[in-house]
Amino acid sequence: MSRIASVFKQPAHKALIPYITVGYPSVGATLRVVPLLASSGCDIIELGIPFSDPLADGATIQKASFYALQNEVTPKLCLKVARQLSQKVDIPLVFMTYFNPVFSYGLNEFCNACTKSGIDGLIIPDLPPEEGSGLEAVTQKQSLDLIYLLAPTSTEERVRLVAEKSGGFIYLVSLTGVTGARDKLSSGLGAFVARVRKVAPQPLCVGFGISTSEQAKWVAQRADGVIVGSRIIQLMEADDTFTAVGNFAKELRCALDELPNGEKL
């Protein structure tokens, strides 16, 4: 069983998965905030490798990516950062990035380097399973989980395809749109999670637009994990000691733990 899969084997435990952009606002910040998140109740950390054209991202992550690229954050540097982090924290780390940096690195070389750096999985929002067979062949060899996404617009046929192919968990995009904090969750989210649940044996984690502990709790009553990105990045901007982001992670953890045992609606 992969390290990611074992996160979901803890009874009645909901996974808390924050996203941060590597090198934003600095590499030093990344090296400090990840251990803080790990000790504040997070289960998996998504490390974003910045890309010049992040077309699935909203304003917050666009800005973070742009800034990180100005600071010359490359995939090589991200791998180096991941290696240091994997020696400091015990929870799984996954890279989230777009396909071109991976393709440019070379699929074999990149996955090989990921394994050596203690990376457990990859999330690539512009790589649907139709285009993923080449990368899948390599991730399987390297024991990396290639995590695919599903969206509210995904047809039943596509849900089956992703259920067949996704490693570790399935990333459910909560809404039709780009990443970014929203006031409200999408009205069809409950039905969407239930629709995927019928077909997919994998754990289901929901991301995009989740920014409060109330939203996280609502999602965790239906899914197996909650992914929070833009809100984390916004809070990292608040203070250098990351007090706010640490407190927010703890608040989310409490919200997820308050659920009655094994509750699934």
Next chain:
Amino acid sequence: MLPNNRGYFGAYGGQFVPETLMSVLDELTSAYKEAKADASFWAEFDKLSRTYSGRPTPLYLAERLSWHCGGAQIFLKREDLAHTGAHKINNALGQGLLAQRMGKRRIIAETGAGQHGVATAAVCAMLGLDCIIYMGEEDMHRQSLNVFRMKLMGAEVRPVSGGSRTLKDAINEAIRDWVTNPRDTYYLLGSVVGPYPYPPMVRDFQSIIGKETKEQIMAICNRLPDYIIACVGGGSNAIGIFYPFLNDNDVRLIGVEAAGRGLNTGEHAAPLVAGRVGVLHGAKSYVLQDSSGQIRETHSISAGLDYPGVGPEHSYLKDTGRANYVAVSDKEALNGFQLLCSTEGIAPALEPAHAIFYAAEIAGSLDKEQIIVVNLSGRGDKDMDIVVEALGVKP
């Protein structure tokens, strides 16, 4: 037949898009397949091409330009005379009719030089569809006349301030809008780039240029041309004129990219000549990128060529050798612009001015029996401010 059923021309193309758009692209693919097989769809397209766009556009023998170059006869395919001033209207009309057929009333599009934006705004006005155009701030500044035209036609022009504030970023923003509104919105992409089915669909609508050219050159010269030359940004006017000649192996096809301030300066927009294979905006193709796969900023004096990617079919034609690709600098394009103005009284857009320059370069070394056709993809009114500034002339 290319592309294959997964949208690949050899190794190039595909659908590298967020999951949200995959079912939307499937819907578009089947809607286009149905329309393509429906004679009434093409009857409507042909009728409006004639009565609205002003087709067929003439094939003009540029005698004084040919005489000046002292070699081959140069013909110009006059897409600059099409409605809204460029070939872009062909694709905007075709996709506008498709959107209407699919019942999608909200149209979004990106634009670089503004020609695709103007063509889309015009077609939306004519068909009564809502129209939102994404345009980089830098491009809005350098093509302000076209911004005004779009607004007059009822389009909302949304400035894009991210990244390099040009065409690439306008496409990113249009895709973000589409991901947000996948059900009611039709993305009217303006070139042979993007995920399948856009590259072959846009090609089909633009291939009317090549079909007409073939008939016209046969009627005038009773033989096929020796060379066809067209500028390449995303590559829609080039593929439009190349496509009907792909199996005529004696016709040499030459695509002209923008060398900007020079290929060795890094400030250019020539992915086929100086890029390497990557994935941008949903397709695998040649791309300008740095060593770690970040898309590079580009430069060209012409907004319409200022793009780091290129249509996947061009990448395929490059690799197979069926077409050749070269690059022409800003300065040379300005020479081409002036040359056509002074010899023929035609002001080309700065995009085809690249092709004019290259044609003039090779014409001198050819004999008088040989025929070059240049796709004069648009007119130069929109570029007058840029030319005035670049040449330092006082109007």
